[in-house]
Amino acid sequence: MTAQTDLARPVAPAPANDDLARLSAAELGALYRAGKASPVEVLDQTLERIARLDPVVNAFALLDPEAARRDAAASEERWRRGAPLSPIDGAPATLKDLIAAKGWPTLRGSHVVDPEQAWDEDSPVTARLREAGAVLLGKTTTSEFGWTALADSPLTGLTRNPWDLSRTAGGSSGGAAASAALNLAPLNVATDGGGSTRLPAANSGAFGLKPTFGRVAGYPSAHTHTLFHVTPLTRTVADAALLLHAIARPDPRDWRALPKAPDDWLDGLDAGVAGLKIGFSPDLGYAEVDPEVAEIVARAAQAFEELGAHVEPVDLGLDDPLPVYRTLADAAVARLFANLPEGRAALADPDFRAVAERGRAIDAVTYLGAAEAREALGRRFGLLHERFHLLLTPTTAVPALPADFATTSGSRGVTPSPFAYPFNLTQQPAASVPAGLTRAGLPVGLQIVGPKYAEARVLTAATAFEAARPFARVPDPA
Template identity: 50%
Template sequence: MIPASELVDGFRSGTFDPVDALEASLQAVRDHDEQVNATVLIDEGAGRKAAEASAARWSAGTPLSPADGVPVTIKDIILTRGWPTLRGSKLVQEDVAWDEDSPATARLRESGAVIFGKNTTPEFGWKGVTDSIRHGVTRNPWDPSKAAGGSSGGAAAATALGMGSWSVGTDGGGSVRIPGSFSGIVALKPTYGQVPVWPASAYGTLSHIGPMTRTVRDCALLLDVLAQPDSRDWSTLPAPATSYVAGLDGGVGGLRIAFSPDLGYGHNDPEVERAVRTAVDSLTDAGAVVEEVSLDLEDPAAAFHVLWFSGAAKVLKAYGPDALDQVDPGLAQAVREFGLEATAADFLDATAVRMALGERMGELHQTYDVLVTPTMPIPAFTAGQPAPDGWPSQLWTSWTPYTYPFNMTQQPALTLPCGFTDDGLPIGLQIVGPRHADALVLRAGQAYERATDWHTRRPPMLNHD
């Protein structure tokens, strides 16, 4: 459970090497994956080959990057050369291995990181919990009777339990931040285009790729690796001018922070409300100028549904006319209700809502540097369910009100742990910045993390190791 930044220090000093780090990660898979179901593929041979090559580079004093030798897993939505990408669906052929990497995978290989496995996802990453007909239920590392969140739930559970130092997930409506909050880790949805996406997502410009780690510093280090242009993505941004790690310790002195507990339409569990307000007090103590604001936003869920499930309908169309009868019943129902019936006018109306929301957030950031909210209004609920017991809706957007708006606006949004419920379940704090202010968001997160010790807590099952 050593952070990647400290692993690399150990590689540099010769205290241990990448082979040791990989073996510890593989042991964590053996010890805990049966309880949480975080992985769909582990390739020990490929991992050891990469780790041994990295160890030789460190021994020769020629590492490829500050991430050389760090063990990593990747969500099974992202293409990996030589391995299948099943996307949690029985519609995808299991025996088809890709001959190309997605940009995120390619950048990891170029950095020398040790890729050794792939993580569970719900079917085509469509929802906020991680279960599928193909791979079953992924469970919470803090309490396996609870959900890990989704759709990058396998990546979150693996990271929390040391099955690799970090992972790479996708986020089209909260999919790194929801499981990040439920699983007690750090996860960032970067500014859209900062991490290239290829093949292009059917969910369009809602879909982001982001780092999932145990510390903010590791998040910045992994973003340095991932945030490099790729010609296959027409919307990719230029490479950052400086490392995201460089300004990480600048603190929040004088930073103007808007705190919205509910965005104007959410409702929080009392334990979540209490933990987040305490976190906001910590930011004030660290020197930030915090003001609670009443945003009075209207929930953009209806517009998001048109955009999201039109994309899901497009995904399924590629698998033929019978695809809806072979997938997760919840996915099929949502596609029929929101995706198949949407017209071009509906899509344009939803886009107008999206643009108005972006304008409103742009206006907010004329006054405030960052916005702070709860990541989730609730802690993790029973695994295998689409929503908490007694919830008025079974649709995942009904209990994730603070994540999908920022996919619509394409802003950077970070979740990091800010406390626990009385039952020991993690609670997440979300820090949102204006577009292209990823470094600022990470700096604010680092300041909060340095003032607290939530990131040092370990899931109970690790205490038995």
Template identity: 35%
Template sequence: MDPLLSMSSSQLRTGFASGALTPLDALDATLAQIDAVNGDLKAIVAVDRERATRAAEAAGRRWAAGRPSSVLDGIPVTVKDSVRTVGLPWRHGTAANDGLPDCDGDSPPAARLKEAGAVIVGKTAMPDFGMLASGVSSLYGITRNPWDLKTSPGGSSAGAGASLAAGIGWGSVGSDIAGSVRLPAGHCGLVALKPTQGRIPHLPSSTVRSAGPIARTVAEAAELYSVIAGFDARDELALPPEAFDPGDDLRARAEIRGARVGVLLDMGYGYRAVDEVADVVRRAAETLAAGGASVEQVPPPFEEDPYPALDALFQVRARTEWEAFGERDRRRVLPQLVAWSEGANRLSATDLERAVGAVGRSRDRIARHLAGYDLVLAPVIPVVSFPAESVGLEPERPLAHSGYTCWFNQTGQPAAALCFGMSGGRPVGVQVVGRRFADQRVLAVTRWLEEHRGFEPDWPLVPRGTAVPVAV
């Protein structure tokens, strides 16, 4: 195994600066790892060797001259299939889009990465339309988790999670509408941030979907955040730029002592965290309490099930994309997604408006419920894992197990995921939620927890376990 794969981005930069390493060395190690493990994972779905090589060569010249563009200059990274990037395909995870021409424009995250000198190696897998919290796609097949190839890497940024855990690249940009950067981080032992809505520009503009950084460490996620959070006027909902130097000591911003922390283990509906997951969240809470935080358990925010209305909005979103295809291409979309989205056919315009109103009231309810806390700790997913072939815990409602993550897209709050425990050789994550616009503090608290968790993940650079191939 190439020792480069076990280095941090900071160690790479030290090597670049001294001349002991070059960005081409890092790229070569990344490409070799793709060749070695991607056949098992199905995580990387497009590689741009030519452009990546040119970018690495240019970065090498800047480092040799002592003028790197940013902390990401020369660092190999990937982007999700849904992040439009010049010269790479955009398929949105579905076979119905296979054959579209490669992108001729860069989305805001891709543009910021290129300006920073990052080396975009390729695209990562996602499920059809990004509307599943798993790695099952009609185009890409089944993406698998390198911690245990029988299990799912989560989704919808499935390929980002699987590839990073297996040592491919030093960061990835995903997107999150119900948990899609945090869920793969939870499954794969990674760090991810769903930022305050508008903090990271993305297209099309959305009040609930955000691009977000995913990495193996908080420091590396913060470096990505510092770059892709750059303002872009093309996103009319983009927030004004904020000052953030990822080289600063994040811990100084954590402000653990005296912080009021709520522990949210029961939403009052849906899937509750299994004991192995709840224990990890409690251990994180105890760690914060030992650091001087005031910690208390939060009662369930919901007395009645709020999910049907949100599920209706998800169904309409998926059905709208499906209906844009002709009859032949509609048959190429993942059957499980098509079957679930058929529920949208039963909705009238007034039904949809009522669902929008109900989701808004639920959003306001949970925001009020948590308003007294500086930070909230919660599970990322309610279970440790599920089979790679599954579209979710509940095929009839494939996003239903995202109950701990989806509402923070609605409230617009920043929420990070961090591996804080292991169960049966598989990672267990904890979610750190902050007040709106407190993204940097969320990263700082997550970094503090990372430093106090008592272990470092033993990354599966050689994927573990075996899997019997199953057709989608």
């Protein structure tokens, strides 16, 4: 487990042989297929890269080199025989520390979880990665139970933004975002219960996709239930499609999981957006947006016109659904705390305990009223997508906050992005793709939202934008 980063800590010079560790999963698969690289060789360079850079950004909560070496050796033998299990066989991958993996503790960024227990079951997504032959490296950091939009936790400390180490990588999937941006692993499984994939993707200059709820089976059930999505977080859109192709399967342990989609997420990625009708909302009717973020996102929306789509400004006139989201999320935290073994709740962050107290005060009538308001919001966006194939918005209202924001502000209770939680409520697919850099050099994300079950359309649009507006890779921090 990595400790909180000291910005003054010296960093070893980059080795000359980490070129393979900088490649995408798609590029690695092509090299394996051609016999020009091996999974063992890639893993060796990947582990060297992690050893050099993870002390700087603190992306990993757990790293298991020996297990990864076993996975890589088995993959190398399969490629030697010409019998890979999938296109991502041999690609390094990580799991956010909210996702169960046999033999690894799932501590959820919290002292609340007792590490001295049996860790003997894989989550569905972990099982799918093993079946696909991915090389599992370990667990990435998360804020405590994923409850806050900052990349910190009482257990693992701060996870820093690769673009600016004084800034947060974004939460709660900060470790996965830092890993994706720096290519510590090309494939990173994250989660999103209110923006926890899209927000850190935007902050860190990575690509994050929240699929339709249930597209990726989740088990054990998250405390946030139907707000919670299991997600790909990668450096490139193609790698997210590869990862989704591997993990988007039903599992009998998740009774809400969707049937296997007929789509091959890899097909049609380069089909483009010509002829699509796309709505653009710079504020969803209620958000206050940093002027520089607004300017960058407006230019990004214009790129879709240049690609042949018809982009139309849309005034949604929405009321902020944050109170609806808070009611459902706070009640979920209260239920989480009610299920904790005696004495464990006192080990949680005080701000997190305060959320549970708020949740306990919510009565059934208020809760069901929020559920009805959620349904109304879903209908509203469903009708919107009768007019528009896609919707564009900023991903976040502001660039990445200071890494120590919780300490300096006196609270970890940071409001999530006003553009993120609405689509956890509606369960639609939504992705954040890098749109540009502020004058201070901080990434800004463009959010691409599709109707339910239209992940393929979102991925195709993101691919077109990525090709039209290539995003610079972050230099290795030193």
